[in-house]
Amino acid sequence: MPDRGAYLKTKLNSILPKLTGQASLLIVSKTRPIDDIKIFYDLGHRDFGENRVQELQEKAEALKDRCPEIRWHMIGHLQSNKINLLLSVPNLSAIHSVHDEELLEKLIKAEDKLSHPVDIFLQFNTSKEEEKSGFETYHALCEAAEIAVTAKKLKLRGLMTMGTLRTEDFEKEAGRCFQDLVVEKNKLEAELGLKLQTSMGMSQDYEIALREGSDWIRLGTMMFA
Ligand SMILES: *Cc1c(COP(=O)(O)O)cnc(C)c1O
Numbered sequence: 001m002p003d004r005g006a007y008l009k010t011k012l013n014s015i016l017p018k019l020t021g022q023a024s025l026l027i028v029s030k031t032r033p034i035d036d037i038k039i040f041y042d043l044g045h046r047d048f049g050e051n052r053v054q055e056l057q058e059k060a061e062a063l064k065d066r067c068p069e070i071r072w073h074m075i076g077h078l079q080s081n082k083i084n085l086l087l088s089v090p091n092l093s094a095i096h097s098v099h100d101e102e103l104l105e106k107l108i109k110a111e112d113k114l115s116h117p118v119d120i121f122l123q124f125n126t127s128k129e130e131e132k133s134g135f136e137t138y139h140a141l142c143e144a145a146e147i148a149v150t151a152k153k154l155k156l157r158g159l160m161t162m163g164t165l166r167t168e169d170f171e172k173e174a175g176r177c178f179q180d181l182v183v184e185k186n187k188l189e190a191e192l193g194l195k196l197q198t199s200m201g202m203s204q205d206y207e208i209a210l211r212e213g214s215d216w217i218r219l220g221t222m223m224f225a
Contacts, residue, residue, distance in 0.1 A: 008039050011223050019217075023210055026073055026199075028220030030055065034062050036224060041067045047093070049218055051076025053086045064090040075160075075199075075218055077133055080106045087113045094119035096160040096199045096218075099133035101144050111153045119157035120148060121199050124184055126177035127164035134161065138184055145188055158197030158215065159185050163205045174205040178212035 019025060028049040029037050037048055037059065046069055050056035053074065060072050071093035074086055078097050086092065087110055098104050098120050107120070122144055125134030135141040141159070148156040161181045163174035178200050185196050201209025201217035209217055 049073040049075040053082040121160040160199035
């Protein structure tokens, strides 16, 4: 598919200069075919995100020999009955969506199944929208972070959030959400004496996230369509 390859290459080349060496790009490949993932991999890209454990597991299995250096990131809502399946995914690199303390504790209980370290991000609900998951207060976040640092194979890497979807002024709202996450991150870093990252920004608001200093932008739609 030479045309598809050329097309995806222009997508990658248009975004990489905007990262200015500061942020990393996570290509969100949910619902996209493994052929497209392979194209990005052959262009040198390594980090891919999925939001459903089943789909992640199938894709990771299908690509593990052809893409031995791929790094998979789970970014979607995680149900505790999927933890064992998730931790068995080949080349699992990070879980961005650890949304409450109960889930965190179950993940830690299951971490012996991992053959290698996996990064975790605590999801913070900055938008306060009902359907969004995540920790709601600094206190809850801090309590979870203190538990997370006791894990052995799971490594607390940072905080994740999503900007507000339904709003009159989404640019202003996204800016507020991302600034809030950075404030929480700075407080936690000071309290725990750790260096943490932020995972924030999607196709519609990644430029705002970059302005606020995001370490990981998660782009789906604009990388493929
Ligand atoms: C789908 C998804 C993305 C990517 O969204 P796009 O708008 O397609 O860029 C990022 N983060 C999460 C958690 C997602 O579920």
